[in-house]
Amino acid sequence: MALFLSTFVNRIDKKGRTSVPATFRAALAAQAFQGVVAYRSFTNACVEGCGMDFMERLSDGAQGLDAFSAEQEDLSALIFADARQLPWDPEGRISLPEDILAHAGITDAVAFVGKGQTFQIWQPEAYRAVEAEIRARALASRPTLPLRPKIPAGG
Amino acid sequence: MALFLSTFVNRIDKKGRTSVPATFRAALAAQAFQGVVAYRSFTNACVEGCGMDFMERLSDGAQGLDAFSAEQEDLSALIFADARQLPWDPEGRISLPEDILAHAGITDAVAFVGKGQTFQIWQPEAYRAVEAEIRARALASRPTLPLRPKIPAGG
DNA sequence: TGGGATATCATGGGAAATCATGGGAGTCAA
């Protein structure tokens, strides 16, 4: 499975274009839609990013309504309504829409922050601040990551 | 699978025509019927829209039916009775019928709102209000979206 | 292991295509 790792800071040019980090593009290379999907975070001043496959999984989840509460349905509806398909050009650049930029306070540079199966897009300074904060909290509380046992591949 | 994502606001011209967003057309491009299917929402002052394939799934009961609770049969019957096939012209525009416009309170502009496998058509102001409401509710209850585990591709 | 050659990547800008939109003219049915 493709993972989004590391943090990359790229510029935005006069046309509003910014390069998607090459490793992120590689993680999405196998998908039908050649680009990223982005929607405004509900909880942070940042933009959530993922591949189309992730949206399809969201959609699959939303179809089986028994598993979904009314609130969850609302939430996924908001995500679909807010999400943009941002195809990249032959050089691997995307154009972030105006309201997306505004939501994250982005002007001339963006930080692509790997989150595993998804990533986030931040105004670089804003992310540095948030990261420091998270790091401080982690130091204090010592959280643990549950690891599910590796399923042995046959062979 | 093609998804309807994002929200687009387009005008209605003097002839009653409005452009279907290009990405929505792309999502329906593979289908036999080149256009959209629209029916009046039972629950909101808006119009439900989808492709012909979704209607076929409703008819099969294959997948769409769990989207409707107990009185599925009645509901889907109503849907079929109310649904219109709206083919788009060479420029990708459709003409929304009079009663559809009235139901949603649409006059001179419409908002196409992506909902994943379907979309909705709203009077733009009305949608903004509803969206704000949903967003507030979602923020308050902080629901989480269950993601079903990715099915590993063979290999 | 070192250094040059090559490939990759982020970035920049001009040209061409796409999209939403508007309106005239032809077509079909009542």
Added chain:
DNA sequence: TTGACTCCCATGATTTCCCATGATATCCCA
């Protein structure tokens, strides 16, 4: 004939494609 509906052409703005460049990273061979 009249009205509604299509098709066709036109347009401005935006977006996308294509070519170019410097810097960095990687590869290859001695």
